[in-house]
Amino acid sequence: MSSILNSYFVKTHRLEISITIIAIVLFLIYFFGATHVFTRFPIYRAFMQSMPFFGIIAISATFVVTLGEIDLSFPSIVGITSLTFGMVLTSTDGNFFISFTLATALGMFAGLINGLLVTKIGIPSIVATIGTLFFWRGLVNVISQGSGIAIVDEADGTWHHMIFVDKLFNLIPAQFIWFVVLTGLMQWVYRYHKFGNHIHFVGDNKASAQMMGIDVDRVKIIAFVQLGFFSALAGIFTMYEMLYFWPTQGSGLMLTTLAAVFVGGTSVFGGKGTVYGTFIGVLIIGSLESGIVALGLSGFYVQFINGLMITIAVTIYALIQKRKN
Amino acid sequence: MTDQLLKLENIYKDFGNVKVLKNINITINKGEVVALIGDNGAGKSTLIKVITGVHTPNSGKIFFKENEVQIKSVSQSRKMGIEAVYQERALCDQQELYRNIFAGREITNSFGFLKIKEQRKEAERILRDYIGFTSKAITVDSQVMGLSGGEKQGVAFGRSLYFNSDLIVLDEPTMGLSIQETEKVLNFVKGLKNENKSAIFIDHNIIHVYGAADRFIILDRGEVVGEFLKDQISREELVQKMIQLHESGKIKVDV
Numbered sequence: 001m002s003s004i005l006n007s008y009f010v011k012t013h014r015l016e017i018s019i020t021i022i023a024i025v026l027f028l029i030y031f032f033g034a035t036h037v038f039t040r041f042p043i044y045r046a047f048m049q050s051m052p053f054f055g056i057i058a059i060s061a062t063f064v065v066t067l068g069e070i071d072l073s074f075p076s077i078v079g080i081t082s083l084t085f086g087m088v089l090t091s092t093d094g095n096f097f098i099s100f101t102l103a104t105a106l107g108m109f110a111g112l113i114n115g116l117l118v119t120k121i122g123i124p125s126i127v128a129t130i131g132t133l134f135f136w137r138g139l140v141n142v143i144s145q146g147s148g149i150a151i152v153d154e155a156d157g158t159w160h161h162m163i164f165v166d167k168l169f170n171l172i173p174a175q176f177i178w179f180v181v182l183t184g185l186m187q188w189v190y191r192y193h194k195f196g197n198h199i200h201f202v203g204d205n206k207a208s209a210q211m212m213g214i215d216v217d218r219v220k221i222i223a224f225v226q227l228g229f230f231s232a233l234a235g236i237f238t239m240y241e242m243l244y245f246w247p248t249q250g251s252g253l254m255l256t257t258l259a260a261v262f263v264g265g266t267s268v269f270g271g272k273g274t275v276y277g278t279f280i281g282v283l284i285i286g287s288l289e290s291g292i293v294a295l296g297l298s299g300f301y302v303q304f305i306n307g308l309m310i311t312i313a314v315t316i317y318a319l320i321q322k323r324k325n
Numbered sequence: 326m327t328d329q330l331l332k333l334e335n336i337y338k339d340f341g342n343v344k345v346l347k348n349i350n351i352t353i354n355k356g357e358v359v360a361l362i363g364d365n366g367a368g369k370s371t372l373i374k375v376i377t378g379v380h381t382p383n384s385g386k387i388f389f390k391e392n393e394v395q396i397k398s399v400s401q402s403r404k405m406g407i408e409a410v411y412q413e414r415a416l417c418d419q420q421e422l423y424r425n426i427f428a429g430r431e432i433t434n435s436f437g438f439l440k441i442k443e444q445r446k447e448a449e450r451i452l453r454d455y456i457g458f459t460s461k462a463i464t465v466d467s468q469v470m471g472l473s474g475g476e477k478q479g480v481a482f483g484r485s486l487y488f489n490s491d492l493i494v495l496d497e498p499t500m501g502l503s504i505q506e507t508e509k510v511l512n513f514v515k516g517l518k519n520e521n522k523s524a525i526f527i528d529h530n531i532i533h534v535y536g537a538a539d540r541f542i543i544l545d546r547g548e549v550v551g552e553f554l555k556d557q558i559s560r561e562e563l564v565q566k567m568i569q570l571h572e573s574g575k576i577k578v579d580v
Contacts, residue, residue: 197428211409212417271420
């Protein structure tokens with residue numbers, strides 16, 4: 001047993017192992033506490049349906065957090081890009097390519113602005129993205145004048161609708177498959193691509209990274225741009241599921257998304273993190289509400305237990321980090 | 326002249342109204358360790374930053390391997406074969422050793438994905454052949470934060486040797502190190518000569534400098550005020566010169 005605990009894999013994957021154990025314990029509690037619900041498929045289908053909407057953003061935000069930066073504006077980027085997608089789709093009689101291209105391009109543009117404010121102007125990201133959070137949501141309100149957009153006629157039953165949110169074998173929501181594939185891809189980039197490598201070095205120590213010839217500003221800007229892209233993508237997934245745009249779309253995503261990243265074990269100080277951990281973080285945070293209600297507790301417990309989970313998880317990571325040092 | 330690696334000619338550098346470097350003329354030969362000494366504010370750091378591309382001079386010429394060059398960025402000086410080793414900023418603490426060695430110059434495939442196996446294998450070779458780490462406690466997968474100051478410095482040296490730099494610039498490489506660690510670092514510096522590499526090195530401690538360098542260049546308020554070969558001057562005489570400079574603001578040059 002002690003040889004397993006001291007093995008190379010365990011030593012280098014303490015965070016990942018801790019988060020996995022936390023998730024397993026949580027799901028065991030669900031399973032034995034609400035057996036009637038958790039022995040049936042519908043609850044899992046509900047999870048798979050709803051988790052990707054914030055999960056995709058959480059995976060992408062892991063890169064920004066590893067830089068030691070934060071982006072608070074993504075809920076509004078979801079809003080403005082969803083609005084764009086809805087408007088273009090309805091006005092082009094359902095032209096998917098134009099709508100998709102414009103919405104994601106706008107998302108990347110919004111990310112670019114965040115990146116430039118942080119690197120070239122030198123505004124701390126937490127401040128800069130509060131500004132853009134209000135800016136983009138404000139723009140949504142001005143343009144939409146508070147009303148929503150239905151895309152039922154343009155999207156329902158189309159091939160693009162199927163690609164995004166259809167059920168595979170009538171069981172598994174397509175968005176969940178996308179989410180899993182993207183997680184794998186992003187984990188690969190995070191650990192094994194030059195870009196991911198640079199993310200780690202810049203987040204670890206900006207000055208050293210610069211001395212090693214890494215273009216710090218460029219790495220940061222790209223990180224914000226990809227988060228803008230994935231925020232747009234998450235918005236589009238939500239649109240296909242709901243077939244409707246509403247002006248507050250995305251605004252509930254902030255805390256769950258960031259909670260998933262931190263519960264997943266990515267350090268707020270930068271330089272260390274895990275995309276896999278974020279994935280598990282999404283499973284934990286995304287299951288709490290239904291899980292708690294299924295256990296027979298009232299909805300009033302949701303926030304309380306959410307808070308408990310986050311605090312316990314980050315405490316464990318802080319202790320692991322302390323022991324390492 | 327064939328031994329000449331780097332030559333600075335009439336280098337001037339101002340920061341606003343402050344003339345930091347005035348008419349600097351120095352030459353570094355192949356396989357030579359040159360120490361820059363002088364008080365704080367003498368212009369030592371600015372001078373090496375001109376060499377590593379952090380600052381560009383206002384006027385003057387730089388020759389590297391007998392070709393005139395303009396060094397405009399750190400990455401350009403690195404490509405030419407000039408590598409800086411900074412005590413505090415040499416490595417990133419939370420990343421593995423092998424990633425640190427290749428940071429900024431990763432071995433990748435054409436899609437930019439890292440060739441981890443190759444990097445680890447090369448890093449192992451660097452630890453063994455260039456740095457001489459034999460301790461089992463340090464592997465290529467170790468996080469840098471577990472290393473001592475001298476070990477970190479050793480890794481930075483090993484990296485510069487591996488990437489085949491001709492000139493290694495050392496900014497206070499022994500600052501904050503224990504006596505034993507300092508010894509290790511000075512040995513690295515001496516070892517450079519065996520590889521026919523050159524080094525410029527700044528240190529406040531004349532005893533360190535005297536042990537490791539072949540030649541001493543004394544800077545004062547932006548000017549070169551003295552230059553001595555080790556054969557020409559004893560340690561005590563060098564210390565005397567520095568005291569003399571400190572007290573009178575002048576130095577009796579008798580090269």
